[in-house]
Amino acid sequence: xxxxxxxxxxxxxxxxxxxxxxxxxxxxxxxxxxxxxxxxxxxxxxxxxxxxxxxxxxxxxxxxxxxxxxxxxxxxxxxxxxxxxxxxxxxxxxxxxxxxxxxxxxxxxxxxx
Amino acid sequence: xxxxxxxxxxxxxxxxxxxxxxxxxxxxxxxxxxxxxxxxxxxxxxxxxxxxxxxxxxxxxxxxxxxxxxxxxxxxxxxxxxxxxxxxxxxxxxxxxxxxxxxxxxxxxxxxxx
Numbered sequence: 001x002x003x004x005x006x007x008x009x010x011x012x013x014x015x016x017x018x019x020x021x022x023x024x025x026x027x028x029x030x031x032x033x034x035x036x037x038x039x040x041x042x043x044x045x046x047x048x049x050x051x052x053x054x055x056x057x058x059x060x061x062x063x064x065x066x067x068x069x070x071x072x073x074x075x076x077x078x079x080x081x082x083x084x085x086x087x088x089x090x091x092x093x094x095x096x097x098x099x100x101x102x103x104x105x106x107x108x109x110x111x112x113x
Numbered sequence: 114x115x116x117x118x119x120x121x122x123x124x125x126x127x128x129x130x131x132x133x134x135x136x137x138x139x140x141x142x143x144x145x146x147x148x149x150x151x152x153x154x155x156x157x158x159x160x161x162x163x164x165x166x167x168x169x170x171x172x173x174x175x176x177x178x179x180x181x182x183x184x185x186x187x188x189x190x191x192x193x194x195x196x197x198x199x200x201x202x203x204x205x206x207x208x209x210x211x212x213x214x215x216x217x218x219x220x221x222x223x224x225x226x227x
Contacts, residue, residue, distance in 0.1 A: 038218075044156075046216065103150075103155030
């Protein structure tokens with residue numbers, strides 16, 4: 001079945017550091033890929049998505065590129081801020097809609113001033 | 114514009130009791146999804162509902178679990194005769210009609226079974 005493997009956390013960085021959170025997946029066919037973010041005390045929010053190979057999703061300075069050859073969708077940001085502290089979830093949908101998302105276990109990011 | 118509202122935030126039950134989790138979708142959203150996150154795992158799809166209809170319950174355990182989304186009122190996830198293994202965070206999400214990929218999640222209900 002479908003599965004998503006995320007880099008284990010927690011990850012602690014200083015402000016303005018470069019961020020990479022690794023995500024690899026196993027799925028049949030051509031899934032859509034997502035990154036969700038959960039800020040403290042809030043629900044998950046869609047951060048970015050990519051629906052086909054070589055697509056790059058981007059939002060709020062975060063980027064991720066759909067790499068079919070390596071089955072990866074790593075999240076990157078060039079300069080993190082304290083306000084980026086949150087839990088980040090990688091997810092995929094291979095059903096043609098987002099109804100059945102398969103999530104990774106989440107990576108806790110803490111950014112120190 | 115209020116987001117997806119879930120209550121309670123924390124629910125404690127003893128083994129054998131019933132748990133009722135509530136979810137009010139965002140205004141204008143007619144699709145509701147329930148996900149469960151067991152400790153150290155990712156969120157797992159349970160059920161997808163539209164008003165008065167269960168569309169997909171392929172992720173829901175066959176026994177003790179049920180879900181509804183009535184014409185009026187919130188969606189309810191009901192767990193009968195809870196066991197320790199039901200302890201998890203339960204997340205609800207909603208999406209607008211015609212845009213199933215735009216999911217908005219609530220902040221979850223943490224169920225603890227003693």
